[in-house]
Amino acid sequence: MIEIKGLHKYFGDLHVLKGIDLNVAKGEVLSVIGSSGSGKSTLLYCINGLEEIQKGAVIVDGVDVHAKGTDVNKLRQNLGMVFQQWNSFPHLTALENVALAPQIVKKHSKTDALEIAAKQLKHVGLGDKLNVYPNSLSGGQQQRLAIARALAMEPEYMLFDEATSALDPELVGEVLETMRMLAEEGMTMICVTHEMGFARDVSDRVAYFHQGIMEEIGPPEQIFGEAQSEHTRKFLANVR
Amino acid sequence: MDYHFHWRPVFQKLPELLQASLTTLEVAVLSMIIGIILGLLLALARMSPIKPLRWFATCWVELARNTPALFQLFFFGFGLGAFGIHFAPYFIVLFGLSFNNAGYLAENFRGGFQAVPDTQLRAARSLGMTIPQAYIRIIIPQVLRIVYHPMTNQMVWAVLMSSLGMMVGFRELSGETQFFASKTFRIFEYFAVTALIYYAIVKIILGAAKLASIRLFRY
Numbered sequence A: 001m002i003e004i005k006g007l008h009k010y011f012g013d014l015h016v017l018k019g020i021d022l023n024v025a026k027g028e029v030l031s032v033i034g035s036s037g038s039g040k041s042t043l044l045y046c047i048n049g050l051e052e053i054q055k056g057a058v059i060v061d062g063v064d065v066h067a068k069g070t071d072v073n074k075l076r077q078n079l080g081m082v083f084q085q086w087n088s089f090p091h092l093t094a095l096e097n098v099a100l101a102p103q104i105v106k107k108h109s110k111t112d113a114l115e116i117a118a119k120q121l122k123h124v125g126l127g128d129k130l131n132v133y134p135n136s137l138s139g140g141q142q143q144r145l146a147i148a149r150a151l152a153m154e155p156e157y158m159l160f161d162e163a164t165s166a167l168d169p170e171l172v173g174e175v176l177e178t179m180r181m182l183a184e185e186g187m188t189m190i191c192v193t194h195e196m197g198f199a200r201d202v203s204d205r206v207a208y209f210h211q212g213i214m215e216e217i218g219p220p221e222q223i224f225g226e227a228q229s230e231h232t233r234k235f236l237a238n239v240r
Numbered sequence B: 001m002d003y004h005f006h007w008r009p010v011f012q013k014l015p016e017l018l019q020a021s022l023t024t025l026e027v028a029v030l031s032m033i034i035g036i037i038l039g040l041l042l043a044l045a046r047m048s049p050i051k052p053l054r055w056f057a058t059c060w061v062e063l064a065r066n067t068p069a070l071f072q073l074f075f076f077g078f079g080l081g082a083f084g085i086h087f088a089p090y091f092i093v094l095f096g097l098s099f100n101n102a103g104y105l106a107e108n109f110r111g112g113f114q115a116v117p118d119t120q121l122r123a124a125r126s127l128g129m130t131i132p133q134a135y136i137r138i139i140i141p142q143v144l145r146i147v148y149h150p151m152t153n154q155m156v157w158a159v160l161m162s163s164l165g166m167m168v169g170f171r172e173l174s175g176e177t178q179f180f181a182s183k184t185f186r187i188f189e190y191f192a193v194t195a196l197i198y199y200a201i202v203k204i205i206l207g208a209a210k211l212a213s214i215r216l217f218r219y
């Protein structure tokens, strides 16, 4: 379980997250929506400790992410992350991209790591691209590569930061399909997204962020049908 | 003009000259290896938040790039000699060249580091890699590709710079040439042949670098 308690985040004087309280249970799929600059990406970075926080706490399976003694490198193995810019490692083949972290972080033998990598690449539909370098993959394929790379660490949680926003429209579908597959397999997921169809169909709950505050959270039917907050309704009217 | 060319004495000494070329190559290669390691550290130091470290690295880079290479060699020879620190000619040349290589390469590496998006570091860290792991496995390999050509040029420059060795009594290719030339007075002939040897060494390095790049950078 991910527990976020009274989380405040500043960049200098800029107050980006203003007291977030949020629990995400095992197996849950949460979509996070909201306009640009509302702090969605920052929230994800605070969850896996890529950003420091100024107040409050983030607790993953009982471990305080930002506490002094916490081994964040160990923690991050359990929190896979997929970025908007897919960030393939250009100097490594698809197989090496995925196998590297299992080998050097999880200390698997090279053979085991390669086996895990091949399995995960097949899982996301890249079984025929094992020895290809990222620059000859499409954006959608590179994003699926990034998903396989995160999955190879066998995380219990996956954080998606606008995984489809940088893709050409015709490539969005294949990545959403992969995310949908993960959700069906029972992965716990927090998905920052602009894909309202995905948020409505796949998630258990949807959270709307507005200027650093979690304005509203509830099941998709509530958010998309009878949103309580004026801001939420306005936002949704604009994106649709 | 009645200067008569005599090539025979030069050709008789060709084995010695080729032997000295190996010394030249050795000192150039070693100074490059040291230069690359120090250059990487200097580039990282220049980007570090610790001010004295930045300052130290900046001084090094500025001196290496903006003073004559010969003076840099002299520093490790006569300069430190004045303080009672004496090195053999071989080490004077090795240290001088390494100092110069590190300074030039640091600047190239810094550009290389800036050219790798910092989202690469984030992605690596998100997989649980430590900072050293992320640098060694993800960032630095990409930087080395970006700086490969400047690095090749520096290697050529190191070979040519090593000829300054003759000014501090080091018997590399130029030192050796000078030695024989002054004994036989066939100065032009000796230096003409040596120039050709340098030319060949440089061409071989450039060719090898090209082949290696095809093998190394398949992406």
Ligand SMILES: Nc1ncnc2c1ncn2[C@@H]1O[C@H](COP(=O)(O)OP(=O)(O)OP(=O)(O)O)[C@@H](O)[C@H]1O
Binding pocket: A011, A014, A016, A034, A035, A036, A037, A038, A039, A040, A041, A042, A043
């Ligand atoms: N490293 C940083 N330093 C300073 N300010 C930052 C930094 N990262 C983000 N911000 C600022 O924090 C605010 C929230 O940014 P964040 O990226 O979390 O928004 P977002 O909701 O993900 O927006 P988008 O939909 O554009 O991705 C923005 O005003 C942004 O400019």
Ligand SMILES: [Mg+2]
Binding pocket: A040, A041, A042, A161, A162
């Ligand atoms: Mg964002």
